[in-house]
Amino acid sequence: xxxxxxxxxxxxxxxxxxxxxxxxxxxxxxxxxxxxxxxxxxxxxxxxxxxxxxxxxxxxxxxxxxxxxxxxxxxxxxxxxxxxxxxxxxxxxxxxxxxxxxxxxxxxxxxxxxxxxxxxxxxxxxxxxxxxxxxxx
Amino acid sequence: xxxxxxxxxxxxxxxxxxxxxxxxxxxxxxxxxxxxxxxxxxxxxxxxxxxxxxxxxxxxxxxxxxxxxxxxxxxxxxxxxxxxxxxxxxxxxxxxxxxxxxxxxxxxxxxxxxxxxxxxxxxxxxxxxxxxxxxxxxxxxxxxxxxxxxxxxxxxxxxxxxxxxxxxxxxxxxxxxxxxxxxxxxxxxxxxxxxxxxxxxxxxxxxxxxxxxxxxxxxxxxxxxxxxxxxxxxxxxxxxxxxxxxxxxxxxxxxxxxxxxxxxxxxxxxxxxxxxxxxxxxxxxxxxxxxxxxxxxxxxxxxxxxxxxxxxxxxxxxxxxxxxxxxxxx
Numbered sequence: 001x002x003x004x005x006x007x008x009x010x011x012x013x014x015x016x017x018x019x020x021x022x023x024x025x026x027x028x029x030x031x032x033x034x035x036x037x038x039x040x041x042x043x044x045x046x047x048x049x050x051x052x053x054x055x056x057x058x059x060x061x062x063x064x065x066x067x068x069x070x071x072x073x074x075x076x077x078x079x080x081x082x083x084x085x086x087x088x089x090x091x092x093x094x095x096x097x098x099x100x101x102x103x104x105x106x107x108x109x110x111x112x113x114x115x116x117x118x119x120x121x122x123x124x125x126x127x128x129x130x131x132x133x134x135x136x137x
Numbered sequence: 138x139x140x141x142x143x144x145x146x147x148x149x150x151x152x153x154x155x156x157x158x159x160x161x162x163x164x165x166x167x168x169x170x171x172x173x174x175x176x177x178x179x180x181x182x183x184x185x186x187x188x189x190x191x192x193x194x195x196x197x198x199x200x201x202x203x204x205x206x207x208x209x210x211x212x213x214x215x216x217x218x219x220x221x222x223x224x225x226x227x228x229x230x231x232x233x234x235x236x237x238x239x240x241x242x243x244x245x246x247x248x249x250x251x252x253x254x255x256x257x258x259x260x261x262x263x264x265x266x267x268x269x270x271x272x273x274x275x276x277x278x279x280x281x282x283x284x285x286x287x288x289x290x291x292x293x294x295x296x297x298x299x300x301x302x303x304x305x306x307x308x309x310x311x312x313x314x315x316x317x318x319x320x321x322x323x324x325x326x327x328x329x330x331x332x333x334x335x336x337x338x339x340x341x342x343x344x345x346x347x348x349x350x351x352x353x354x355x356x357x358x359x360x361x362x363x364x365x366x367x368x369x370x371x372x373x374x375x376x377x378x379x380x381x382x383x384x385x386x387x388x389x390x391x392x393x394x395x396x397x398x399x400x401x402x403x404x405x406x407x408x409x410x411x412x413x414x415x416x417x418x419x420x421x422x423x424x425x426x427x428x429x430x431x432x433x434x435x436x437x438x439x440x441x442x443x444x445x446x447x448x449x450x451x452x453x454x455x456x457x458x459x460x461x462x463x464x465x466x467x
Contacts, residue, residue, distance in 0.1 A: 028293075028452045028455060028456075029448055029451045029452050029455050030455075031455075046445060048444050048445035049439075049440055049441050049442050049443070049444050049445065049446075050305065050340075050440075050442045050443075050445075050446060050448065051445075051447070051448055053445070053447060069447070071447075071448070074321075074440060075438065075439075075440075076321050076338060076437075076438035076439070076440050077320055077321055079438050080321070080438070101451055101454075101455060102451075102454075102455035102458050102459060103451070103454040103455050103457065103458040104458065105451075105454070107447075107451060
């Protein structure tokens with residue numbers, strides 16, 4: 001059975017038939033063929049326009065830490081859905097499901113986040129455009 | 138248990154949609170003033186009908202009428218109810234389809250009021266925002282088609298060749314005329330003696346409209362949002378905008394476009410927004426639309442679009458990566 005304790009918040013991106021992501025197209029910046037799963041610690045949450053960015057330190061199997069940036073929805077859209085700067089405090093351990101930047105840099109668009117207690121948070125990213133159906137269960 | 142959530146939610150969504158249907162029927166919404174003809178708008182600080190407040194122009198009415206509806210401008214109450222049922226069935230089918238997949242609960246957007254059905258929008262029985270028997274934007278004149286075809290195309294060569302929306306100049310919803318936009322479709326009106334100001338949340342620009350009777354700017358001065366002048370006709374604010382540039386066409390318009398907007402407070406909770414677009418260099422005749430705005434709580438959130446536009450750099454570097462990959466294949 002799926003966990004019912006779910007914190008699912010999202011942006012108004014779903015709200016109408018108007019193009020979902022008016023600011024830029026998912027495919028211009030990210031690669032739907034590069035899904036990533038990043039486990040890391042939040043170092044900074046930039047609630048800036050036109051997109052918010054979550055910075056995380058990801059520890060690899062070799063113990064080496066790499067910095068990643070994860071794109072999310074616009075702050076005004078996130079605020080309306082109850083996300084603020086305190087929702088993902090610095091130091092939070094987090095699992096990010098997303099898609100990597102086309103240029104191969106340590107940047108991704110955040111599809112969703114999972115907290116250590118299993119609660120999940122939808123970041124309001126542009127990734128609904130991308131194939132979600134085959135994601136791991 | 139696993140099946141319960143989406144089904145319950147779909148039922149709730151259906152109920153929400155169905156419950157709102159009778160309201161359409163009783164109010165006769167979509168026809169100005171018909172909801173409550175006896176109601177008189179409160180006065181603003183300038184003594185005129187008070188338009189001030191925060192409003193949403195979100196709507197489920199399409200801009201253009203579906204072709205199969207012909208000249209039919211309004212749905213009947215029975216058709217509204219049937220449409221609502223169809224939408225509810227669709228939502229239920231989607232929920233059922235999602236069930237069993239990873240997204241079943243997490244992306245059941247009905248559950249957390251994230252769907253169109255749960256966003257505040259003014260009820261309307263209109264079949265399209267564009268009014269009249271056509272219900273569609275008239276076809277572009279041949280000269281306008283030629284002009285459109287000659288416009289520079291956006292490319293990935295530089296930030297300067299990316300679309301204006303992506304560059305945070307402005308979005309096409311801002312107008313005038315002001316159109317609903319996919320998310321945060323909100324605006325605030327502030328009204329005082331001699332001026333009315335309108336800020337649209339997406340993407341932050343403020344229209345400052347003199348209502349003191351001053352003339353338009355000379356015709357050689359052209360502005361992104363044109364040059365607006367307002368006056369009152371009874372309780373309706375009428376705004377005429379001219380002096381557009383040729384650089385941000387509205388549906389193929391030229392710099393000769395003239396937009397006349399009318400704002401009428403129709404109830405404590407609503408403003409009727411009408412506009413007529415005229416541009417003899419683009420369309421054979423004028424066309425008009427009507428959008429209902431609903432009052433929402435609170436103010437706007439700031440959308441300072443360009444405070445951290447990492448996306449632009451990423452888009453350009455993504456294009457370079459694509460080019461390198463294509464070159465390597467050769």
